[in-house]
Amino acid sequence: MSKKPTYWNSAIKYLSNKDKVMKKLINQYKDKTLTTRKDIFYSLCKSIIGQQISVAAANSVFKKFNKACKGKINYKVVKKLSFAKLKSCGLSRQKTKGIKELSIKFSNKSFDPKMLKNMDDEEAILYLSSLRQIGRWSAEMILLFTLNRKNIWPVQDIGLLRAISNNYNKKYLPPKKFVNYLKLKFTPYCSVATWYLWRSIDDEPIQY
8 A cells, every 4th residue: 555645735734724514524544545456457357256246245345356366466477377266266157258258358458457547537547447348447446546536426335324314414325416516625635534434334445
């Protein structure tokens, strides 16, 4: 894991001045910050594995996957693993296909993560979403956690919506108009606002 993003201190000052709820959360949770492991292949694998299963189940499968990779999760190692070997980790057929195809696309450069640097957020989301098993939500998690983009506001995330409802005394689901209002209010630091809202409902935000 790395240090906090370079924009973090500017973001918490900006958000504290913009919003009373955010100021309270920032003062309440000073122990940790958003970090990144800067390894997009690893993060994509973890994202695919964790889809539609509990955190405990995802951790169990990921542990077996890591063991199959002998602790070296990269496209070269994964590409050499057989379909059966991957599936034996507890992966569904679709997730196995997704991870296998991911390793091939990284290998032949039909997906090049370096291209993301020159893309804006929406372009990057569309590019990531071209991968099997990676939808908009997964792409946003990669931009937020792995690339540390500063203005990601994942409106499909149930945790974020629940945290908005809890902290702003809104019904669940919170009105779309209000969610969009917060996005405008928190821009250009929506990622930091998202992180603090997650912290308010879960002491350990998921790390991809």
